[in-house]
Amino acid sequence: MTSTTNLSTGLTARHRERLMSVAREVSFDTGTRIFEEGRRADRFWIVRTGTVALDLCVPGRRAAVVESLGHGELIGWSWHFPPHVWHLGAEAMSPVRAYEFDAETVRAMCARDPEFGRAIADWVGRVVAHRLHASRVRLLDLYAPYGSGSRM
Secondary structure (H helix, E strand, O other): OOHHHEHHHHOOHHHHHHHHOOOEEEEEOOOOEEEOOOOEOOEEEEEEEOOEEEEEOOOOOOOEEEEEEOOOEEEOOHHHOOOOEOOOEEEEOOOEEEEEEEHHHHHHHHHHOHHHHHHHHHHHHHHHHHHHHHHHHHHHHHHOOOOOOOOO
16 A cells, blocks of 8 residues: 555554544454455454455456555545445455454544544545555456556
């Protein structure tokens, strides 16, 4: 990911501290499905250690892995936008330790503090834009006759 989508550079220290005040530590074993495309998005995570693969359902084929996430990266953005349904799936590719956040709690914090809310929205928006581009490139590489024509 680009540096501005990573938690450490995507938010100011003050906003990171505020977000981390509601974090809970969790872990996932290798092969654990963290969430499934189309299901309710009621939480999100930031990777501490390990690797998470994001995948996209492709009708008639196996799910396509569109991106791998590591330290400091956001797992899940669908919690931030109605209808709060996952647009991708996620699986632990190695043992993963992460910080977990309750989406409703963070959305309420954003509503109470517009500056914090704008910072979170800007960070999540940059993540969405990056993931959209990564998904497009990966799907073109997999299924287009000549690939995407670019490498990330």
